Amino acid sequence: MQNNFYREVINDHNLRPVHKHELTDANLEMRGMNPSCGDDITLRLRVNDGIIEDGAYTGDGCAISQASADIMLELVIGRTVSEAEELKDIFLRMIKGKITDEEFDKLEEAGALTDVSHMPARVKCAVLGWHTLESMLAEE
Ligand code: ZN
Secondary structure (H helix, E strand, C coil), X not given: CHHHHHHHHXXXXXXXXXXXXXXXXCCEEEEEEECCCCEEEEEEEEEECCEEXXXXXXXXXXXXXXXXXXXXXXXXXXXXXXXXXXXXXXXXXXXXXXXXXXXXHHCHHHHHHHHXXXXXHHHHHHHHHHXXXXXXXXXX
C-alpha cells in the first residue's frame, strides 16, 4: 500500500516535473553526473541573503534521479541555505537507513525515496541532486 503510494509520487514527479526548466536569473549553477546510470543534471538556484528564492533543473536520467531532483527543489525553495543543508543531511542519512520518525516527516515527499535505501544500485541516482546541491551551497 505504502510502496504503491511512494511509487506514484516518484512517477508523478518524473512525468510531470514542477521544477524542470531553465532559470535565467539563477546565481548558482552546477552540473551533477552519475555515469553508472547515465544521469546528468544541471541544478540552478537563485540565492539572496541566505534564502533560496528559486530553483530549477534541466537534464536527463532515470525516473529516480529526475524525481529526486524535482522533489528536492520543491522542498528547499523558500528556505534558508542552512535549512536546506539540514534537509540534505537528513535525506542522505535516510538513504543510509538511519533517521528518526520526526526527521522523516521533515522530508515531506522526499520520504517517498526511502525504499532506495534497500536498492544499492539506485542510491547514486537518488542522491545525485542532493549531492549537487551540497556542493553548490558549500561554495556559497
Ligand atoms: Zn539513475
